[in-house]
Amino acid sequence: MSSAMLELILEATLDTLYMVGISGVIAALLGVPLGVLLYVTRPGQILARPLLNQVLGMATNVGRSVPFIILMVAIIPFTRVIVGTSIGTNAAIVPLTVAAIPFVARLVEGSLNEIPPGLVEAAQSMGATPYQIITKVLLPEARGGIITGLTITVVTLVSYSAMAGAVGGGGLGDLGIRYGYNRFDPLVMLITVAILVVMVQGFQSLGDALVRRANHK
Known part of the structure; x- marks a missing residue:
């Protein structure tokens, strides 16, 4: 394999990491608060707003239902x-982020559902404000589940980024299509798949380690 191709593979790998990293961070910054809002605005919760909850839930479901x-x-x-x-890679970040935000929100909401209601009731009985309940009870108790959800999201973004390459998004998907498929080079395709697998395994292992650390604390 030529040095030029190796440079292309390295550049495509960095592009994929860039797309996944930026979209993952933005999705976490927006998706986690959205997931918390979906949970606390339910009827009977600490900030019950049924109408707002229905609107947010509908928007989230629409975002999750559209194929990437x-x-x-x-x-x-x-x-x-x-x-x-x-x-290009910057353009691909936009749909990656839009697709990931509702995904993160539902995973966070699911993690919060696992918290025993008695913990919230105990905090309320001690006079805790909704903000204190969210920051001192809900988020710490759901920390492990939230990290797991973010790990799942990042792994999903890796596959989405490869799909984005099929329509000019750059990264490993674009490299695999242009050089592996269109030019009938099975070695490039094999290397592309191998890098994606290693990338997914790396993100999953890091997420698992963070979950163990969070649960230990």
């Missing part, structure tokens, strides 16, 4: 407004 490849095409005008183009 269709989402990429559907929000091209929005992507152009944000980054000025609809192709």
Whole structure:
């Protein structure tokens, strides 16, 4: 394999890590608060707002129901407004983030569902405010589950980023399509798949280690 191809593989790998990293961080920053909001605004919860909860839940479900490849095409005008183009790694970050936010939100909501209601009731009986309950009870108790959800999201983003390469998103998916498939080079395709597998295993192992540490604390 030529040095030029090795450089392309390295560049594609870094592009994939860049796309997954940026979209994952933004999705976590927006998806975790959305998941908390979905939980605490339910009827009977500490900030019960049934109408708001229904609106947020509907928007989240719509975001999760659209296949990623269709989402990429559907929000091209929005992507152009944000980054000025609809192709390349920066453009791919926009649909990756949009797809990941509702995914994170539902996983966070699911983690919060596992918290015994008695903990919240005990905090309320001691005069804790909703903000204190969220920051001192809900988030610490659901920490392990939230980390697991974020790990699942990052692994999903790796596969989504490869899919984005099929429509000009850059990264390993683009490399595999252009050089592995279109040019009938099975070695490039094999290397691309191997790097994606290693990447997923690395993210999963890191997430598992963080969950063990969080649960230990």
